[in-house]
Amino acid sequence: MCHDFHGTIEFIGKRWMGIIIYQLLNGPKRFSELTENIPGISDRLLTERLRELEKEGLIIKAMIPSQKKAHYELTPAGRELETVISSILNWIRIKQKLSN
Amino acid sequence: MCHDFHGTIEFIGKRWMGIIIYQLLNGPKRFSELTENIPGISDRLLTERLRELEKEGLIIKAMIPSQKKAHYELTPAGRELETVISSILNWIRIKQKLSN
Incomplete structure (x- = not known):
C-alpha cells in the first residue's frame, strides 16, 4: 500500500x-488510551486501523512486562511519519495566515 | 474542512x-490534460475533486485568453501543499531504505 x-x-x-499516528507519535499507547484520546472512534474501526498499520510495518503490538498488557508503538518507519504530520500542521498555520 | x-x-x-494536487504543482492544467495524466480517474470524480479544491480555496478556474478555454491552477494556499507532498515522497524513500 x-x-x-x-x-x-x-x-x-x-x-x-x-x-x-499523531497519538502514537507521543509515545506507545494502550487500546483503551487510544479510544479515550480519540473521541468518536469505534472499537471496531480502531481495531481495523491498528491492523492496517501493523500490516504496513508502521506499528508493532508489544507486551508491557510490568502490567501484562499490550500496547501499540510506532516502528522506525512509523516514527518517520512525523515529518509528514508536522508538514500538514505547518500547512494549516500558513493557510490560516493566507486567509486572514 | x-x-x-x-x-x-x-x-x-x-x-x-x-x-x-501533484499534477497542478507542475503548472496549470486543462480538464482534458488532467484526465490524460491521471489514468483511471473518471470525468465525474475529477469534476467533483476540482469542485472540492475550489471550495477550499486551493485552486481557481481561470480562462486562457489566447485559447478561450479554461484551466485550473493552484492558489498560493494550494501551492503551499508542495511541502506536504514532498514530505510524503521523502517518507516513501526512507521507508524503502528501512525495509531493505
Whole structure:
C-alpha cells in the first residue's frame, strides 16, 4: 500500500488514520488510551486501523512486562511519519495566515 | 474542512486528491490534460475533486485568453501543499531504505 505516492497519501488519509499516528507519535499507547484520546472512534474501526498499520510495518503490538498488557508503538518507519504530520500542521498555520 | 489536522489529512487523502494536487504543482492544467495524466480517474470524480479544491480555496478556474478555454491552477494556499507532498515522497524513500 505505502510504496507509492498514491497509495501512501490515501492510506494516511483514511478516516481516523492520521489522528492515530499523531497519538502514537507521543509515545506507545494502550487500546483503551487510544479510544479515550480519540473521541468518536469505534472499537471496531480502531481495531481495523491498528491492523492496517501493523500490516504496513508502521506499528508493532508489544507486551508491557510490568502490567501484562499490550500496547501499540510506532516502528522506525512509523516514527518517520512525523515529518509528514508536522508538514500538514505547518500547512494549516500558513493557510490560516493566507486567509486572514 | 482544511482548518484542522483531522479534516486536512482526510481531505488530501481522498481518492485521487493527492495526485490531482501533484499534477497542478507542475503548472496549470486543462480538464482534458488532467484526465490524460491521471489514468483511471473518471470525468465525474475529477469534476467533483476540482469542485472540492475550489471550495477550499486551493485552486481557481481561470480562462486562457489566447485559447478561450479554461484551466485550473493552484492558489498560493494550494501551492503551499508542495511541502506536504514532498514530505510524503521523502517518507516513501526512507521507508524503502528501512525495509531493505
